[in-house]
Amino acid sequence: MATELEELVGFLSSPSPPVKKAAVEIVRDLPGSEDGLLSLSKHASTVLPSLSQLLKDKKEVSEPAAEVLIDLSLNFNVAAKMVEMGMIKTAMDVLYKPDSSITRLLVMLLVNLTQLDSGIVSLLQIEDEKMQRAICYEAVQEAGLRAFWSVNGPCILQVGYEDEEDPQVMEAI
Numbered sequence: 001m002a003t004e005l006e007e008l009v010g011f012l013s014s015p016s017p018p019v020k021k022a023a024v025e026i027v028r029d030l031p032g033s034e035d036g037l038l039s040l041s042k043h044a045s046t047v048l049p050s051l052s053q054l055l056k057d058k059k060e061v062s063e064p065a066a067e068v069l070i071d072l073s074l075n076f077n078v079a080a081k082m083v084e085m086g087m088i089k090t091a092m093d094v095l096y097k098p099d100s101s102i103t104r105l106l107v108m109l110l111v112n113l114t115q116l117d118s119g120i121v122s123l124l125q126i127e128d129e130k131m132q133r134a135i136c137y138e139a140v141q142e143a144g145l146r147a148f149w150s151v152n153g154p155c156i157l158q159v160g161y162e163d164e165e166d167p168q169v170m171e172a173i
Contacts, residue, residue: 012050028064031071044078052090059101066105073112088122
């Protein structure tokens with residue numbers, strides 16, 4: 001038999017806006033108590049996906065969802081799970097929308113998630129080969145070259161490589 005929290009999480013995915021709003025308002029109050037926060041943390045694998053989907057909804061639903069996610073992201077283990085499930089990408093996607101009404105809350109969430117090394121890697125897209133190719137492609141374009149030189153790019157690269165162990169790296173510069 002499903003627990004009350006599991007039933008409540010089911011209502012977060014309801015197609016009915018009033019039901020969804022009522023459910024997220026109830027979930028918003030749970031992190032206020034130690035028991036509620038512990039309960040949400042235990043059920044993070046079911047709660048987090050539902051709350052992350054609500055970030056894309058209207059302000060009356062997305063704001064309380066973001067507040068709960070911020071509270072949950074203070075827990076190291078839950079924050080790691082959020083990063084693993086792609087919460088940073090979701091937050092950035094919503095943040096880039098011109099009609100985003102929860103910008104401040106999303107930035108707070110990103111601050112909490114980037115306390116973890118994996119959160120920083122996810123935000124900077126360090127391991128994303130498509131991003132690396134796009135940056136390299138941009139650097140060889142005329143506008144990219146101008147931008148690279150305008151910020152004194154070669155000196156920045158040299159300073160970054162001065163601590164390099166391999167002397168051939170500095171020779172290449």
